[in-house]
Amino acid sequence: MAGRARLDDAPERLVRAAIGLLAEQGPSAVKARTVASASGLSTMVVYSHFGGIPELMSAVADHGFKELGRAFAQVPVTEDPIADLFAMALTCRRLARENPHLYDLMFGLSTRATYRPLSDADLRLSGHSPAFREAHAHVTAACERLVHSGRVERQEPEVMAAQLWSFVHGYITLELAEHFVEFDDAVMQVLLPMGVNFSVGLGDKRERAEASHEAGARLYDSILQGE
Amino acid sequence: MAGRARLDDAPERLVRAAIGLLAEQGPSAVKARTVASASGLSTMVVYSHFGGIPELMSAVADHGFKELGRAFAQVPVTEDPIADLFAMALTCRRLARENPHLYDLMFGLSTRATYRPLSDADLRLSGHSPAFREAHAHVTAACERLVHSGRVERQEPEVMAAQLWSFVHGYITLELAEHFVEFDDAVMQVLLPMGVNFSVGLGDKRERAEASHEAGARLYDSILQGE
DNA sequence: ACGCTCAAAATAACTTGGTTATGTAATTCT
DNA sequence: AGAATTACATAACCAAGTTATTTTGAGCGT
Numbered sequence: 001m002a003g004r005a006r007l008d009d010a011p012e013r014l015v016r017a018a019i020g021l022l023a024e025q026g027p028s029a030v031k032a033r034t035v036a037s038a039s040g041l042s043t044m045v046v047y048s049h050f051g052g053i054p055e056l057m058s059a060v061a062d063h064g065f066k067e068l069g070r071a072f073a074q075v076p077v078t079e080d081p082i083a084d085l086f087a088m089a090l091t092c093r094r095l096a097r098e099n100p101h102l103y104d105l106m107f108g109l110s111t112r113a114t115y116r117p118l119s120d121a122d123l124r125l126s127g128h129s130p131a132f133r134e135a136h137a138h139v140t141a142a143c144e145r146l147v148h149s150g151r152v153e154r155q156e157p158e159v160m161a162a163q164l165w166s167f168v169h170g171y172i173t174l175e176l177a178e179h180f181v182e183f184d185d186a187v188m189q190v191l192l193p194m195g196v197n198f199s200v201g202l203g204d205k206r207e208r209a210e211a212s213h214e215a216g217a218r219l220y221d222s223i224l225q226g227e
Numbered sequence: 228m229a230g231r232a233r234l235d236d237a238p239e240r241l242v243r244a245a246i247g248l249l250a251e252q253g254p255s256a257v258k259a260r261t262v263a264s265a266s267g268l269s270t271m272v273v274y275s276h277f278g279g280i281p282e283l284m285s286a287v288a289d290h291g292f293k294e295l296g297r298a299f300a301q302v303p304v305t306e307d308p309i310a311d312l313f314a315m316a317l318t319c320r321r322l323a324r325e326n327p328h329l330y331d332l333m334f335g336l337s338t339r340a341t342y343r344p345l346s347d348a349d350l351r352l353s354g355h356s357p358a359f360r361e362a363h364a365h366v367t368a369a370c371e372r373l374v375h376s377g378r379v380e381r382q383e384p385e386v387m388a389a390q391l392w393s394f395v396h397g398y399i400t401l402e403l404a405e406h407f408v409e410f411d412d413a414v415m416q417v418l419l420p421m422g423v424n425f426s427v428g429l430g431d432k433r434e435r436a437e438a439s440h441e442a443g444a445r446l447y448d449s450i451l452q453g454e
Numbered sequence: 455a456c457g458c459t460c461a462a463a464a465t466a467a468c469t470t471g472g473t474t475a476t477g478t479a480a481t482t483c484t
Numbered sequence: 485a486g487a488a489t490t491a492c493a494t495a496a497c498c499a500a501g502t503t504a505t506t507t508t509g510a511g512c513g514t
């Protein structure tokens with residue numbers, strides 16, 4: 001059977017197949033042939049629709065950022081920005097653990113590591129794809145609300161977001177890399193107190209920061225229930 | 228010419244060649260054939276000495292941890308543990324920037340990402356190779372000195388080290404992934420204030436934390452001079 | 455000193471997987 | 485309806501990981 005009926009949703013099917021393979025068998029299982037056969041298409045569609053495996057991976061990462069953006073959008077805006085931010089951190093961690101390889105892909109590392117010096121797709125991806133910006137904007141917005149609330153010292157929301165993103169991202173990658181296996185509950189022992197310490201460092205009162213983090217954890221749980 | 232004289236230093240030569248290729252052309256350039264020819268040996272030595280490319284990469288990462296351990300050992304133990312820790316963070320960042328792909332390899336991400344589900348080498352590498360433990364011990368020791376100094380709230384040095392490592396590692400990976408290009412000087416604008424915030428969150432006075440970080444930066448500079 | 459044995463390294467073959475070239479059916483335009 | 489174009493399939497090509505085979509030289513017993 002050659003020259004099958006038009007699909008038109010071939011790109012989405014490829015991206016979905018790639019994400020599935022990524023989740024189930026890791027990036028080494030994502031090859032032109034496997035993705036094509038998993039989506040019931042031929043190898044060529046990868047090249048005609050995307051240009052090659054790196055570009056497909058780039059599209060997969062973009063899909064991941066869109067998912068992250070949607071997940072952040074589902075975190076309600078409450079009157080407690082620190083609770084909102086902690087709920088977002090937990091949300092980001094949840095997505096990362098649901099598909100660690102996808103998370104790797106999204107955050108530059110494995111992109112730089114696995115595929116060629118594709119300066120074009122590389123820059124678009126690692127730096128600031130629109131989908132990434134959209135997800136990141138939720139974080140920056142919450143930082144703005146926090147600065148505006150007067151609970152912390154006045155400062156640039158972008159700088160605060162960069163610091164926050166650093167430690168949350170660092171925590172997530174190390175947890176995924178099994179660096180915290182010695183801890184019973186790494187979130188409660190490492191991530192949460194780190195968030196509290198950071199909030200206190202920003203100028204918040206310790207009790208209030210702790211309460212906000214507990215509120216953030218509850219907020220996160222309530223979102224999970226609502227699925 | 229076949230069957231050359233015994234080398235005996237073949238493993239080291241291979242690891243060095245792999246590190247060089249990694250630094251200059253990235254991981255995609257590290258292939259059995261390229262490593263072999265760069266070290267003047269044949270493809271087979273990769274398999275006879277290591278078992279395959281993944282195991283060679285594992286040895287390369289291990290070499291990286293040994294280097295990191297040596298670099299940490301060169302950071303003097305002063306009476307200011309926060310300065311020591313900040314100097315270590317800057318040292319880690321320096322090594323990461325000198326060979327970003329090696330850093331990727333060392334910290335699990337690209338290991339999980341690039342190579343097969345090699346559960347054996349994977350575990351040995353990502354979790355806790357002896358070389359990693361040795362490097363990490365320098366951080367934990369400084370955290371212990373900090374707790375002991377009474378400048379911060381009493382707590383487990385391991386937990387503190389995990390938090391510290393999270394944000395430093397997160398910062399480094401994001402910087403390597405070009406996430407901070409918008410900042411003029413990401414170290415001064417993001418890493419240093421993040422360290423100060425964290426110290427304050429741990430219980431230190433803000434002025435003192437700032438002074439320690441400046442001292443740490445000077446300490447780091449003085450180490451660089453002494454090379 | 456000579457030849458045997460064995461380890462280590464080389465050469466060559468095999469296999470997998472990214473990529474390109476070519477063919478063919480279906481849709482669209484005139 | 486017929487031509488042009490598009491979207492997909494088949495098949496060939498080439499690079500790179502891995503395995504198999506051969507060759508070399510060092511150490512050792514005689």
